[in-house]
Structures are given as C-alpha cells and as structure tokens.
Amino acid sequence: MIEKKNKIFNLFLTFAKIGLFTFGGGYAMISVIENYCVGKKKWITHDEMMNITVIAESTPGPIAINCATFVGYRIAGFWGAVFSTLGVVIPSFIIIFSISVFLNNFLDIVIIANSFKGIKAAVGILIVDAAVNMMRKMPRRLFPVAIMLCSFITMLLIDIFSWRFSSISMMLIAAVISLMCYSIEEYVKKERKRK
Amino acid sequence: MTYLNLFFAFLKVGCFAFGGAYGAIPLIRDAVLSHGWLEEEKLTYLIAVSESTPGPIMVNLATYIGSAQAGFWGAIVATSGVVLPSFCIILIIMVMLKKILYNQYFQTILTGLKPCIIGIILATGVQLIINNCLIAADNKIIAPKAVAITVFLFVILVIYRKRMKKRLSPISLIMISAAAGIVVYGV
Numbered sequence: 001m002i003e004k005k006n007k008i009f010n011l012f013l014t015f016a017k018i019g020l021f022t023f024g025g026g027y028a029m030i031s032v033i034e035n036y037c038v039g040k041k042k043w044i045t046h047d048e049m050m051n052i053t054v055i056a057e058s059t060p061g062p063i064a065i066n067c068a069t070f071v072g073y074r075i076a077g078f079w080g081a082v083f084s085t086l087g088v089v090i091p092s093f094i095i096i097f098s099i100s101v102f103l104n105n106f107l108d109i110v111i112i113a114n115s116f117k118g119i120k121a122a123v124g125i126l127i128v129d130a131a132v133n134m135m136r137k138m139p140r141r142l143f144p145v146a147i148m149l150c151s152f153i154t155m156l157l158i159d160i161f162s163w164r165f166s167s168i169s170m171m172l173i174a175a176v177i178s179l180m181c182y183s184i185e186e187y188v189k190k191e192r193k194r195k
Numbered sequence: 196m197t198y199l200n201l202f203f204a205f206l207k208v209g210c211f212a213f214g215g216a217y218g219a220i221p222l223i224r225d226a227v228l229s230h231g232w233l234e235e236e237k238l239t240y241l242i243a244v245s246e247s248t249p250g251p252i253m254v255n256l257a258t259y260i261g262s263a264q265a266g267f268w269g270a271i272v273a274t275s276g277v278v279l280p281s282f283c284i285i286l287i288i289m290v291m292l293k294k295i296l297y298n299q300y301f302q303t304i305l306t307g308l309k310p311c312i313i314g315i316i317l318a319t320g321v322q323l324i325i326n327n328c329l330i331a332a333d334n335k336i337i338a339p340k341a342v343a344i345t346v347f348l349f350v351i352l353v354i355y356r357k358r359m360k361k362r363l364s365p366i367s368l369i370m371i372s373a374a375a376g377i378v379v380y381g382v
Contacts, residue, residue, distance in 0.1 A: 023365075023366055055285065055288060060209065061277070062212075063251070066284075073286060081282070089250075089254055089274060089278060091249065091250060092249055093270070096254075099244060110382065111377060111382050114376050115376045116373070117344075118344050118372040120341075121341060121344040121345045122243065122368050123242045123323060124322075126365050126368060127217060127319055127320030128321060132317075144306065155221075155314065155315050156318050166225050168207065171312065171315075174308055179300065179307075181307075182303040
C-alpha cells in the first residue's frame with residue numbers, strides 16, 4: 001500500500017517536472033517523456049513508448065495527456081493515471097492562470113504591444129510550418145492528397161464567405177468519405193476475385 | 196451558463212483535436228470566435244504566449260480563455276473539458292479496447308482524417324497570415340509593415356532549415372518576431 005502511494009507520488013512529481021520544463025507542446029514532450037520514463041525511471045520499455053506514440057497520434061486530445069495517462073495507468077492503475085495527468089496539467093495551469101490575470105495591463109505597455117504586433121506574424125507562419133512538416137510525412141498517394149487539398153480549399157472558402165460550418169463537421173465528412181472509399185475498394189477486390 | 200458553455204466547448208475541442216496542439220488551434224478558433232469570447236487578434240497573442248510557456252499548448256489556451264471569461268473556476272472548467280476526453284479514451288483503450296487501434300475500420304478513418312486535419316491546419320495558418328497582413332479584416336487594405344515582417348520571418352525560417360538541416364524552434368521564431376516588431380513599429 002505504502003509502496004503504491006510512493007509510486008503515485010513519484011509519478012506525480014515526474015510528470016509535474018515534465019510539464020514545467022517542456023516548451024513547445026506535444027511532440028517536444030514525447031522525447032522528454034521517453035527520456036524520463038524509459039531512460040531514467042525505466043517505467044516502460046522502448047517498444048511501449050513507440051506504442052504510446054502511435055496511440056497518442058491516433059487519439060484526440062493533448063499528446064502529453066495521452067502519454068501521462070498511459071504511463072500512469074501502466075505503473076499504478078487508475079490513480080496513477082489521475083495523478084500523472086494532474087502532474088502534467090498543474091504547472092502550466094498555474095503559470096497561465098497567473099499570466100491571464102495581468103496580460104491585459106501588460107499589453108498596454110507600448111513596447112510590449114509593438115513586439116506582439118511582430119509576434120502575430122510569427123504565429124501564422126508557425127502554424128503553416130507545422131502543417132508543411134505533417135505534409136512531408138504524409139503518404140504521397142492520390143486519396144490523402146485529394147482530401148487534404150479539398151479540406152484546405154473548403155476551409156479558405158468558408159472563411160472568405162463567412163459560412164457557418166465548423167472544422168469538426170468537415171472532419172466527420174472526411175471520416176465518412178474514407179470509410180465509403182474503403183468499402184468500395186473492398187467490394188471491387190471481392191468482385192475481381194470471384195471472376 | 197458561462198461555465199457550461201466553456202466546459203462543453205472545450206470538451207468538443209478535446210474530443211476532436213487529433214494531431215496535437217496544431218490540430219486544436221482551428222477548433223479553438225471556431226469555438227472562441229463563434230461564442231465571441233475573444234477577437235482573432237487576442238487569440239493570436241494567446242497562441243504565442245502558449246507556445247512560449249511550458250506545458251501542453253491546448254491546456255494553456257483552455258486555461259487562459261476560461262480564466263478570461265469566468266475567472267479561476269472558468270479556467271478549471273475549460274481545462275477539465277479539454278483534458279477529460281483524452282484521459283478517458285486512453286483509459287478505455289488500456290483497460291479493454293487495445294484492439295480498436297488496430298481495427299481496420301478505425302485505421303481507414305484515420306487515413307482520411309489525418310490529411311483532412313493537415314488541410315484545416317494549413318488553411319488556419321494561411322488565414323492568420325492574410326488577416327495579419329491587412330489593416331483590418333473587413334477593409335481589404337494591405338499593411339506594408341506587417342507584410343515586411345512576415346516575409347522577413349519566412350526567409351529566416353527557410354534559411355535556417357537549409358543551413359542547419361532542422362526546424363527553427365517556435366520560441367526562437369517568436370523571439371525574433373518580437374524584436375522585429377519593436378524595430379518596425381518603434382519603442
């Protein structure tokens with residue numbers, strides 16, 4: 001019992017450290033988590049870490065939360081998962097909450113306001129850069145490329161004409177289309193086999 | 196009511212944000228603009244702040260937006276909303292449904308979903324760049340200073356990648372852009 005409590009406390013501290021010192025979100029965190037959980041603490045194996053990465057990429061939500069929940073549950077069951085997740089969240093919650101209290105006054109200072117005018121340009125570029133990086137890893141086949149182009153163009157049109165259509169609806173449509181294409185493909189394959 | 200709205204808006208983000216923070220930004224933008232919680236300009240600032248502070252970017256954005264709308268409890272509610280879905284999904288997967296990940300229908304959905312998300316992210320980035328280069332989003336006048344900074348940052352990004360063979364970190368680009376902003380717009 002005491003041993004389990006120690007484990008949970010250790011999980012909480014480790015993930016709090018990860019949450020406190022990792023900048024840049026998800027993918028930066030995966031390498032830090034690997035460093036702690038596989039290298040230093042030996043909580044999980046390298047293969048399990050690969051599994052976590054796949055799971056985190058194919059499930060929604062913050063990647064760090066996915067990893068923390070996985071490792072926490074693996075090491076100390078439900079409460080391990082709860083406390084690892086809390087560990088990742090609490091440091092950034094405290095930091096951002098404190099910032100949120102004075103950010104508005106901060107932006108009234110001329111030099112800060114002007115630097116943020118520059119930063120605004122960087123944010124768009126960072127997002128485009130992230131998308132380009134994901135595109136490089138995408139399989140170069142007709143189906144994914146077509147879907148990507150369609151969603152890109154539709155999103156731009158939605159913004160230009162201010163239609164009311166959420167990105168979530170578009171993702172659902174993409175899911176349905178890929179299921180339909182898959183079923184058609186399977187059907188054609190079966191037909192060919194029969195001949 | 197604000198608490199409920201915040202919770203459900205971020206629960207939705209948490210349920211559909213595939214691909215990490217950048218996948219979440221378009222969804223958060225949808226939610227924030229449709230509820231009128233923040234203007235686009237403020238949201239862009241927040242994204243920069245979230246990238247330059249430690250921790251998961253989605254959690255940072257949820258905490259700030261929640262706090263700006265409804266104080267401390269707003270921040271708690273929004274953050275729980277964004278965290279709960281992935282927490283529950285991972286638990287369910289670990290406890291009973293490990294196989295679902297390798298299920299062919301699930302994998303098929305992902306093959307269509309991933310490129311769709313990349314398209315959405317790319318469009319969001321392009322929209323932010325275009326809106327930033329106009330003096331105001333509704334009158335279509337180009338702001339030359341903003342265009343200059345944008346081009347400058349793009350050049351730095353490309354040169355860095357060519358020379359160093361790796362990506363310039365988001366924080367470095369944000370620092371450079373802040374300096375550029377001060378140089379161009381004055382102190």
